[in-house]
Amino acid sequence: MFRCPHCEKSGIQAFRKAILSPGLLATCQSCKQTSSIRYTGWLTAMLPGTALMIGALFTESETMEWALNIGGIALVIALPLFFAPLHKAD
Ligand SMILES: [Zn+2]
Numbered sequence: 001m002f003r004c005p006h007c008e009k010s011g012i013q014a015f016r017k018a019i020l021s022p023g024l025l026a027t028c029q030s031c032k033q034t035s036s037i038r039y040t041g042w043l044t045a046m047l048p049g050t051a052l053m054i055g056a057l058f059t060e061s062e063t064m065e066w067a068l069n070i071g072g073i074a075l076v077i078a079l080p081l082f083f084a085p086l087h088k089a090d
Pocket of ligand 1: 004007008028032
């Protein structure tokens, strides 16, 4: 569970935060207020994983292609989940 920017309690489910993107809202289970992530924070968190997956397109080694794609998917999920801050939705 992640901390809600409204009530400061752990009211945001991890799965909901993992699939959050700008324009989608997460509802706090404690106070029922909504929050989201901002476009700049989301984009910044998505860049490293996306770069790895683009790099996989240009590698000759099949093993390296798999490694870059798996690493890229892991980063695309983990970085927004743990590092993109939640903000109050207006
Ligand atoms: Zn809350």
